[in-house]
Amino acid sequence: MLVLSRKIDEAIVIGENITIKVISVEKGVVKLGIDAPKNLSIVRSELLEDVKDSNIAASKEINLLDITSLSAILKK
Template sequence: MLALSRKKNEAIIINNDIEITVLEVKGDQVKIGISAPKEVPIYRKEVYLQIQEANRASVDADGMEALKNLFG
């Protein structure tokens, strides 16, 4: 993991087309802004993990039965 220090209104650039800017710092919270192409999905980690779990559950329930039927 790369750890960087940034102040309010400072930014970092990722892969030439994603910019992350520190918008505000209040106590132990930091508000960030993210500029990225529309095709780049951006999620809070807890939401991303929920999506992954839902996808796994769907594959476990439906996908395995479909594979069993497909391959006999």
């Protein structure tokens, strides 16, 4: 992992088309501006964890179905 220090209005460039700029720092909260192509997905890591946890929970619910119930559902 590369660790860099930046001040307000300073930026980091990733590749040719992604720029991350420090917008403000207030009470321990850093606000970042990200300039990237629209086709690039940018998601907060905690949201990815929530989706992962939801998928795991959903897969456990599916495992609770017995094969008979599944067969009945598929016939409909």
